[in-house]
Structure formats: C-alpha cells, structure tokens
Amino acid sequence: MDYKAAGAPKMGKKAPKHQEHNAHGSRKKPFGTREDKVALLARMKKAAEEKKG
Template identity: 75%
Template sequence: MDYKAAGSPKKGKNQPRHSEHNAHGSGKKPFGARETKAELLARMKAAAEAKKDDA
C-alpha cells in the first residue's frame, strides 16, 4: 500500500494559477502602471464636473 498518498488532500497555495494578461505594470497593458489615489480622485472629480455641466 502507498501510505504517502493516503490522507487528506493538500491545501492550495493561495496564489493564482496564471498571471493576468492585462495586469497593471505589465508590457501588455497599454496604460502602464496603476494611478495614484490623488490622480484617481482628480479624474473622478473632473468627470463629475463634466457630467454636472452637461445636465
């Protein structure tokens, strides 16, 4: 009998099986690295202003 194979299965390693093809900072992502929180907030505020002006 193969005692090594007996017992409960091993838990996962808690990591993805593959890397995403469009991960932030990779060569395939045309927009480059992830933006900072300040840049994101500025972009969101500008979009809200533009939407408010259109209405």
C-alpha cells in the first residue's frame, strides 16, 4: 500500500499565510505611490536633526 498518497493534499509552501494591511498594490497603498530614495533620505535626515535637538 502506498501510504504517502493517503491523507489531505499538501498546500503550497511559497504562498504567504496572510496579506499585509498596507502592502504595495492594495487599496490603501496602490502601485506607483512609492516615494523615491531622495525623498526618503531627506525625511530621514530631517528626523535625525530633530532627534539631535
């Protein structure tokens, strides 16, 4: 008897178990709205200056 063929079929391993609430391409965060790296660096520098004092 082939015991490995018995039971429920295995689910895919590569699929995520859940969806993120703010994933790119979702309703809350559609594609094309990622900010560019220059804007990100500017925001990080501003936050660092505010943290210094």
